[in-house]
Amino acid sequence: MTYLRTVFAVLTLGFTFTFGGMAIADPLPSWNDGKSKQSIMDFVSKVTEKGSPDFVAIPERIATFDNDGNLWAEQPMYFQLFFAADRVKALAPQHPEWKTEEPFASLLKGDVSGVLAGGMKSVGEIIMASHAGMTTEEFEAIVTDWVANARHPVTRRPYTQMVYQPMLELLAYLRANDFKTFIVSGGGIEFMRPWTESVYGIPPEQVIGSSIKTQFQMIGGKPVLTRLPEVNFVDDKEGKPVGINSHIGRRPIFASGNSDGDLQMLQYTAAGDGPSLMLYLHHTDAEREWAYDRNSSIGKLDKGLDEAQEKGWTIVDMKQDWKVIFPSKKK
Amino acid sequence: MTYLRTVFAVLTLGFTFTFGGMAIADPLPSWNDGKSKQSIMDFVSKVTEKGSPDFVAIPERIATFDNDGNLWAEQPMYFQLFFAADRVKALAPQHPEWKTEEPFASLLKGDVSGVLAGGMKSVGEIIMASHAGMTTEEFEAIVTDWVANARHPVTRRPYTQMVYQPMLELLAYLRANDFKTFIVSGGGIEFMRPWTESVYGIPPEQVIGSSIKTQFQMIGGKPVLTRLPEVNFVDDKEGKPVGINSHIGRRPIFASGNSDGDLQMLQYTAAGDGPSLMLYLHHTDAEREWAYDRNSSIGKLDKGLDEAQEKGWTIVDMKQDWKVIFPSKKK
Numbered sequence: 001m002t003y004l005r006t007v008f009a010v011l012t013l014g015f016t017f018t019f020g021g022m023a024i025a026d027p028l029p030s031w032n033d034g035k036s037k038q039s040i041m042d043f044v045s046k047v048t049e050k051g052s053p054d055f056v057a058i059p060e061r062i063a064t065f066d067n068d069g070n071l072w073a074e075q076p077m078y079f080q081l082f083f084a085a086d087r088v089k090a091l092a093p094q095h096p097e098w099k100t101e102e103p104f105a106s107l108l109k110g111d112v113s114g115v116l117a118g119g120m121k122s123v124g125e126i127i128m129a130s131h132a133g134m135t136t137e138e139f140e141a142i143v144t145d146w147v148a149n150a151r152h153p154v155t156r157r158p159y160t161q162m163v164y165q166p167m168l169e170l171l172a173y174l175r176a177n178d179f180k181t182f183i184v185s186g187g188g189i190e191f192m193r194p195w196t197e198s199v200y201g202i203p204p205e206q207v208i209g210s211s212i213k214t215q216f217q218m219i220g221g222k223p224v225l226t227r228l229p230e231v232n233f234v235d236d237k238e239g240k241p242v243g244i245n246s247h248i249g250r251r252p253i254f255a256s257g258n259s260d261g262d263l264q265m266l267q268y269t270a271a272g273d274g275p276s277l278m279l280y281l282h283h284t285d286a287e288r289e290w291a292y293d294r295n296s297s298i299g300k301l302d303k304g305l306d307e308a309q310e311k312g313w314t315i316v317d318m319k320q321d322w323k324v325i326f327p328s329k330k331k
Numbered sequence: 332m333t334y335l336r337t338v339f340a341v342l343t344l345g346f347t348f349t350f351g352g353m354a355i356a357d358p359l360p361s362w363n364d365g366k367s368k369q370s371i372m373d374f375v376s377k378v379t380e381k382g383s384p385d386f387v388a389i390p391e392r393i394a395t396f397d398n399d400g401n402l403w404a405e406q407p408m409y410f411q412l413f414f415a416a417d418r419v420k421a422l423a424p425q426h427p428e429w430k431t432e433e434p435f436a437s438l439l440k441g442d443v444s445g446v447l448a449g450g451m452k453s454v455g456e457i458i459m460a461s462h463a464g465m466t467t468e469e470f471e472a473i474v475t476d477w478v479a480n481a482r483h484p485v486t487r488r489p490y491t492q493m494v495y496q497p498m499l500e501l502l503a504y505l506r507a508n509d510f511k512t513f514i515v516s517g518g519g520i521e522f523m524r525p526w527t528e529s530v531y532g533i534p535p536e537q538v539i540g541s542s543i544k545t546q547f548q549m550i551g552g553k554p555v556l557t558r559l560p561e562v563n564f565v566d567d568k569e570g571k572p573v574g575i576n577s578h579i580g581r582r583p584i585f586a587s588g589n590s591d592g593d594l595q596m597l598q599y600t601a602a603g604d605g606p607s608l609m610l611y612l613h614h615t616d617a618e619r620e621w622a623y624d625r626n627s628s629i630g631k632l633d634k635g636l637d638e639a640q641e642k643g644w645t646i647v648d649m650k651q652d653w654k655v656i657f658p659s660k661k662k
Contacts, residue, residue, distance in 0.1 A: 059534055136576055180536075193580045203390055204580030205511070205536075214576060216569035216595055223598045225576050238547035245467055245545060245556050247578060249524045249535030264547055267554045 027173040029323075030166040036279075036321045039314045040170065043277040047253065048177050054275040056253055058178045063254035064244060064265060065171070067185035067192060067209075069299040070258040070281055071200060072163040073152075075290040077112075078298060079159050080187050081123070083146050087130035095129075104129070127188075128229035132212055135224040136190065143194045157326070160199045165327045167281075170256075171200055179254065182206045184244055186236035186261055190227075208243045210235045240265035252276075258283065263304040266313065278313040280304055285319040358504040360654075361497040367610075367652045370645045371501065374608040378584065379508050385606040387584055389509045394585035395575060395596060396502070398516035398523060398540075400630040401589040401612055402531060403494040404483075406621040408443070409629060410490045411518050412454070414477055418461035426460075435460070455562075458519075463543055463560035466550075467521060470558055474525045488657070491530045496658045498612075501587075502531055510585065513537045515575055517567035517592055521558075539574045541566045571596035583607075589614065594635040597644065609644040611635055616650040 031037040047056040068074040088098070088107050098104035103122035106114030115122055131139070152162055171181050183192060183202055189209030196202045211232040214225040235243040241264050244252065255262070255269035258281040266278040282301065283292050294302040308315050318325070362368040378387040399405040419429070419438055429435035434453035437445030446453055462470070483493055502512050514523060514533055520540030527533045542563040545556040566574040572595050575583065586593070586600035589612040597609040613632065614623050625633040639646050649656070 059528070189577070189580070197390070205578065207580065211577065214573050216572045216599070218598075223572065223595065223602050225572060241547045241554065241556060242545050246520070246542065247536065249520070249538065264554065267549075268547070271554050 027176065028166065028169050030169055032321055032323055034321055036314055036316045040173075040277065040279070043254070043275065044173070044177050047275055056274060060250060060253065060274075061174075061177070061179040062182065062248060062250050062252040063174050063179045064182045064184045064208075064248075064252040064256070064269070065167070066257040066259070066262045066265070067183050067187055069283065070164075070256060070262070071167050071171075071183070072159065073289065074299050075292070076154065076298075078187065079152075079162075080191050081126075082150065082153070082159075083143070083191065084126050084130040086146060086150060087142070088126060091129070124231075128212070131188065131191075132227045132229035135219075135226055136214060137224070139190055139227055140194050143191055147195050155326075157329070160195055161329070162326060163199060164322075165324050166322045167256075168200065168327070171202070174254065175201065180206065182208060182244075182248060182252075184235065184240050184255075184265060185209045186234070186239075188212075189235070208235055208247045210239075236261045238264050241268040244268065255279070256281065257304070259299040259301050260304045261299075263307060266304070267307075270311070270313075278308070278311075279316060280308045280313060281316045282318065284317050285322075285325065287319075288325045289318060291319075358507065359497065359500050361500055363652055363654055365652055367645055367647045371504075371608065371610070374585070374606065375505070375508050378606055387605060391581060391584065391605075392505075392508070392510040393513065393579060393581050393583040394505050394510045395513045395515045395539075395579075395583040395587070395600070396498070397588040397590070397593045397596070398514050398518055400614065401495075401587060401593075402498050402502075402514070403490065404620060405630050406623070407485065407629075409518070410483075410493075411522050412457075413481065413484070413490075414474070414522065415457050415461040417477060417481060418473070419457060422460070459543070459560035462519065462522075463558045466555040466557055467545060468555070470521055471525050474522055478526050486657075488660070491526055492660070493657060494530060495653075496655050497653045498587075499531065499658065502533070505585065506532065511537065513539060513575075513579060513583075515566065515571050515586075515596060516540045517565070517570075519543075520566070539566055539578045541570075567592045569595050572599040575599065586610070587612065588635070590630040590632050591635045594638060597635070598638075601642070601644075609639070609642075610647060611639045611644060612647045613649065615648050616653075616656065618650075619656045620649060622650075 028037055046052050046054040047061065049055065065071055068078050072079065085107055088104060092098055092108055098108060103115045103118045103125055107126060147160055150159060151157065152159055155162065174181055181202055183196060183206065185192060187209050189207055189211045192209055193204040193207050196207050197204065213228040213230045213232040215228055217224055217226050233239065233243065240262065244265065251272045252269045253272060253275060254277045255266050256279040257265060269276050270278050283290055283299070285291060292299065293305060294300065359368055377383050377385040378392065380386065396402055399409050403410065416438055419435060423429055423439055429439060434446045434449045434456055438457060478491055481490060482488065483490055486493060505512055512533055514527060514537065516523060518540050520538055520542045523540055524535040524538050527538050528535065544559040544561045544563040546559055548555055548557050564570065564574065571593065575596065582603045583600045584603060584606060585608045586597050587610040588596060600607050601609050611632070614621055614630070616622060623630060624636060625631065
């Protein structure tokens with residue numbers, strides 16, 4: 001009831017006239033009333049209300065969000081892998097050897113299980129073949145073009161319209177309360193940056209992700225950064241607090257994830273001295289999205305679910321807590 | 332004259348009353364009038380004036396600053412090395428072997444030339460011995476304490492009062508014009524972050540620097556990041572554009588440095604499609620600070636000076652262009 005209390009306080013302080021005839025807008029209209037929404041709003045109230053014992057100064061209001069399965073969907077496969085597959089197909093004419101070489105041969109035949117038979121090694125080969133060997137500017141142009149034109153195989157929506165409407169509202173609500181919002185994702189940092197500002201309102205300098213190495217080179221008198229086929233940093237599991245420390249240099253007070261890959265980020269957030277909110281998004285809606293947790297090969301949530309229950313973290317039940325999943329289709 | 336033109340435009344637009352009786356404040360009062368100051372103010376005017384052909388949208392107004400010798404002094408030795416030496420002295424009782432082992436034996440005797448005889452290998456050993464083997468929080472506390480209490484061997488000032496007053500004004504002026512200011516330094520990222528916000532107004536998430544590796548660990552049920560004696564990233568020379576791309580993900584339009592270690596950052600900035608300003612600070616004032624350039628072992632400026640002259644970049648002559656060097660002493 002903190003939100004109503006705030007409204008009440010504002011009204012009784014004599015500011016009524018500013019609200020004359022105006023309804024107080026719900027900052028999270030796509031969230032059903034319930035424990036999850038309440039815990040978020042209570043937290044924001046207590047860290048932002050002047051005089052609150054839990055007040056947090058603005059520069060320390062750091063909020064970190066996983067991306068895949070947390071801000072946008074991740075089924076039936078991480079979207080970046082669809083991008084990689086499309087790139088391999090586009091590059092295939094220049095690589096006749098891929099017709100017989102695995103994992104490319106399986107990928108070009110559309111045989112996903114053949115690709116996955118090679119495990120992480122195969123996925124790594126596909127990522128390097130599709131993400132390295134060009135400048136950072138060229139890669140940005142490739143991603144921008146793909147994001148504008150590719151469609152999700154099930155919904156036929158552009159991938160950037162498979163973002164979660166309630167999470168867009170949560171990001172905006174936190175920013176309206178002077179939080180700085182960051183993405184901390186296992187996905188590729190340069191795969192996300194070209195579109196996170198327009199889609200999420202998160203600028204490139206607030207995106208943290210996995211990366212391959214880049215090298216400064218002078219090519220034809222022009223300085224460029226060339227993308228090398230070599231892993232630089234894996235921003236997943238134990239890597240997430242490391243990435244947060246490297247890029248932000250402060251501990252978040254709000255962290256939001258959906259899989260065991262986010263557990264260390266949530267633990268690190270919970271270990272701060274002041275107030276903190278740890279949010280796990282639980283995919284429970286097989287009708288409107290996908291339902292999966294402990295046994296999923298994509299976005300597995302098992303240890304994280306146990307720890308969240310044990311420690312009383314906020315668990316968002318997509319089916320119960322969200323009025324809508326995706327934004328209304330653009331006209 | 333762009334600044335006066337702006338003032339004139341404001342006055343003639345009918346806003347005279349807002350300035351009634353007010354003098355228009357000079358945003359760079361410690362800079363002498365001249366080419367350097369003018370080139371900075373002209374640049375800021377043209378990228379911020381609506382309708383200007385060189386207008387740059389606010390999110391793209393990225394400015395990057397080297398730290399050592401550019402925002403604070405770096406003579407007679409990088410300040411971080413004084414920190415490292417003080418740490419080695421403090422840790423010496425726990426390391427009796429350092430009495431005979433180089434480079435520690437020389438360092439403990441105050442024999443700097445003995446230390447430097449070991450070259451970068453010796454410096455690396457001193458850095459690892461003094462910067463690794465604790466958590467990130469412990470290291471932050473050590474740096475905070477040192478910065479509060481250590482004094483520069485020549486001026487006896489705290490190191491954070493050996494920052495350049497004209498550069499503090501430049502940082503503030505850019506931010507007042509909606510630039511986002513970043514540090515991009517060869518110095519240690521976690522050595523700078525504890526004090527850059529209070530001293531420069533630059534928050535930790537806008538500090539880029541060299542780093543050692545950190546590891547996420549659970550110690551006594553508490554998640555910590557432990558600092559390992561292993562180089563993670565060297566943010567110098569070719570590393571600076573790499574660090575900028577990794578942390579910011581946008582190309583700066585304004586870059587400021589003072590040594591050959593900044594040359595690639597300035598080249599990368601100059602290679603953008605739109606307007607850009609490249610600033611080299613030339614240490615020419617042997618009386619008020621130090622005079623050094625092409626032959627200095629600290630902050631060598633040789634190739635950069637040639638390229639700046641050849642390409643017409645802005646070269647700040649400390650002796651000519653700056654009314655004062657350091658801020659007035661605090662009472």
